[in-house]
Amino acid sequence: MVKLLVVDYQVDICDFVKSFFKDRGFEVFVAHDGKEALSVIESTGSDIVLLDMKMPVMDGMTTLKAMRTMDLDTKVIMVTAIEDTDLAEEAKHHGVVEYITKPLLLEQLERTVMTVAEQIKMAG
Amino acid sequence: MTADNNWLKLQDWIVEKVNSTNGALIPMDSENMVQREGPEKDYQFFLENASRTMIRFKKPERLIRMIVRIIDEQVKVSHTAMLVRRKGNDYFTLIDSKGSEGMKIPVGFIRLTFENSLIRFFNERHNFKLSDTGAVDYKEVLNLIQRDETFRKDKELSTLASMTLKQMELLKANFCVPIYYKKELIGVFVLGKKLSNRKFSRQEISFFTTLANDVAMALSNAQLIEDLQEKIYEVHKLYEREHRIFIHTAISLAAAIDARDPYTHGHTERVTQYSLAIAEELNEIPEAEEYGNFKETLHISALLHDVGKIGVPDSILNKKSALTKVEYEKVKEHSNTGAAILYPIRELGDIAKEVRAHHEKYDGTGYPDGLKGSEIPFIARIIAVADTYDAITSDRPYRQKKMSEVAVQVVKDNSGTQFDPIIVSAFLLAYRKGKLLQGA
Numbered sequence: 001m002v003k004l005l006v007v008d009y010q011v012d013i014c015d016f017v018k019s020f021f022k023d024r025g026f027e028v029f030v031a032h033d034g035k036e037a038l039s040v041i042e043s044t045g046s047d048i049v050l051l052d053m054k055m056p057v058m059d060g061m062t063t064l065k066a067m068r069t070m071d072l073d074t075k076v077i078m079v080t081a082i083e084d085t086d087l088a089e090e091a092k093h094h095g096v097v098e099y100i101t102k103p104l105l106l107e108q109l110e111r112t113v114m115t116v117a118e119q120i121k122m123a124g
Numbered sequence: 125m126t127a128d129n130n131w132l133k134l135q136d137w138i139v140e141k142v143n144s145t146n147g148a149l150i151p152m153d154s155e156n157m158v159q160r161e162g163p164e165k166d167y168q169f170f171l172e173n174a175s176r177t178m179i180r181f182k183k184p185e186r187l188i189r190m191i192v193r194i195i196d197e198q199v200k201v202s203h204t205a206m207l208v209r210r211k212g213n214d215y216f217t218l219i220d221s222k223g224s225e226g227m228k229i230p231v232g233f234i235r236l237t238f239e240n241s242l243i244r245f246f247n248e249r250h251n252f253k254l255s256d257t258g259a260v261d262y263k264e265v266l267n268l269i270q271r272d273e274t275f276r277k278d279k280e281l282s283t284l285a286s287m288t289l290k291q292m293e294l295l296k297a298n299f300c301v302p303i304y305y306k307k308e309l310i311g312v313f314v315l316g317k318k319l320s321n322r323k324f325s326r327q328e329i330s331f332f333t334t335l336a337n338d339v340a341m342a343l344s345n346a347q348l349i350e351d352l353q354e355k356i357y358e359v360h361k362l363y364e365r366e367h368r369i370f371i372h373t374a375i376s377l378a379a380a381i382d383a384r385d386p387y388t389h390g391h392t393e394r395v396t397q398y399s400l401a402i403a404e405e406l407n408e409i410p411e412a413e414e415y416g417n418f419k420e421t422l423h424i425s426a427l428l429h430d431v432g433k434i435g436v437p438d439s440i441l442n443k444k445s446a447l448t449k450v451e452y453e454k455v456k457e458h459s460n461t462g463a464a465i466l467y468p469i470r471e472l473g474d475i476a477k478e479v480r481a482h483h484e485k486y487d488g489t490g491y492p493d494g495l496k497g498s499e500i501p502f503i504a505r506i507i508a509v510a511d512t513y514d515a516i517t518s519d520r521p522y523r524q525k526k527m528s529e530v531a532v533q534v535v536k537d538n539s540g541t542q543f544d545p546i547i548v549s550a551f552l553l554a555y556r557k558g559k560l561l562q563g564a
């Protein structure tokens with residue numbers, strides 16, 4: 001089962017996305033800030049991370065950079081309310097698969113995650 | 125500016141509903157009855173309060189939140205949400221959502237564009253081919269797709285319907301109620317499944333569609349007021365640059381308001397003319413000196429004094445027979461509504477005071493505040509005289525045209541009770557000079 005980690009400060013978003021991808025055959029974990037996310041990634045070895053940008057304790061970009069130093073092949077999809085091309089560029093530079101802005105198209109989120117999951121299954 | 129977009133209708137609806145259901149507003153099956161002290165009272169109270177608050181603060185979203193909460197509490201469903209298209213957006217997003225963990229769709233998280241099949245289905249009104257209320261039940265549509273031959277033959281419709289069902293699955297929706305304003309889709313009620321696993325009853329469905337209409341009304345009215353305020357604000361900005369153009373624009377705005385009331389056609393224009401003529405005879409009076417720019421403030425106040433009539437239904441404004449008490453109460457709200465429209469525009473705050481008080485009476489028996497004598501703003505006292513004079517001299521539906529002498533007599537007779545005696549004497553001076561004839 002593909003392991004998906006949902007990182008968002010908003011609890012209801014985590015709940016909703018968790019239930020949404022559980023229904024689609026994923027093993028889903030949640031974290032509410034970057035620091036918590038890093039420890040979950042370490043302990044569970046998440047395949048895909050949905051990462052929010054604005055979070056307390058540790059924001060999305062810092063988390064992303066930290067993940068890159070950890071030498072993981074975790075795929076990261078940014079899901080953020082911040083519409084900023086510079087930030088999107090920087091995220092892409094750090095190997096983010098997709099930069100999705102909230103409010104998002106649910107099909108787009110679904111399609112992106114499914115595609116990445118397919119690639120992981122094929123590789124793995 | 126028709127009766128359609130009248131928020132007062134919402135209050136009508138509530139009053140009517142309350143009366144017709146003896147206070148039990150929600151058509152509930154017994155399984156959904158909430159075991160609580162007087163839930164129907166709560167509901168009535170909340171909704172009435174919400175609609176008032178909404179009117180006062182132009183916040184239809186409060187009403188929506190209230191409605192979503194009530195549905196969530198009283199008609200037990202897994203989740204309830206409201207999709208709305210905000211002004212300037214080309215997509216729909218959730219403005220409120222309630223429900224159990226995981227079921228609730230977070231507010232502002234998703235968006236649905238016009239390409240979304242659910243939106244297309246409702247926007248292009250294909251849903252009306254399936255149900256007369258326009259509401260869509262997931263299971264019913266699924267049945268049609270799977271079992272109904274004629275339905276399946278309509279390839280385009282059945283394809284769109286199945287794509288719509290996919291969208292409903294994404295939203296975990298079992299039931300959707302579209303919200304239209306003038307045939308344009310402005311929102312969708314999204315409902316999960318009933319916790320009892322039963323179908324929604326016909327009563328519940330009609331209740332949801334009624335609520336959808338109210339939301340449409342609330343949203344469009346808020347929009348109307350906002351647009352009007354924007355317009356007035358623009359007009360005022362213009363004033364700072366070009367004074368003459370400002371007055372002209374205010375006149376056309378006033379004319380637009382006037383045009384709704386066929387029986388008092390030209391009323392605003394005449395009241396403005398008479399008010400200015402009366403003011404001519406009030407030169408150097410201390411009350412006038414207290415205004416930064418007396419003539420100016422009077423002119424604009426007179427032009428906008430009935431702006432609140434935008435909130436009175438056409439059915440009342442156009443009524444040929446005498447008004448009922450309830451209808452008259454509605455008409456009376458226009459001075460308050462007018463002030464509410466003008467208050468938020470800081471530069472027009474003083475005008476708002478005058479507009480609010482233009483139906484006050486000198487002896488304190490007027491409305492809305494029952495102000496007395498010098499408590500009534502001076503300009504409002506002038507407009508009151510001009511307003512009454514015009515009401516009598518022009519051909520109103522509920523009154524035969526009277527001679528201007530009769531009108532003058534009425535004004536005189538009410539000096540000191542309804543009107544400020546000083547203004548009445550200025551009025552008489554102006555009248556004798558022939559300045560108070562129509563078009564003088």
Ligand SMILES: [Fe+2]
Nearest residue numbers: 429430482511
């Ligand atoms: Fe009036």
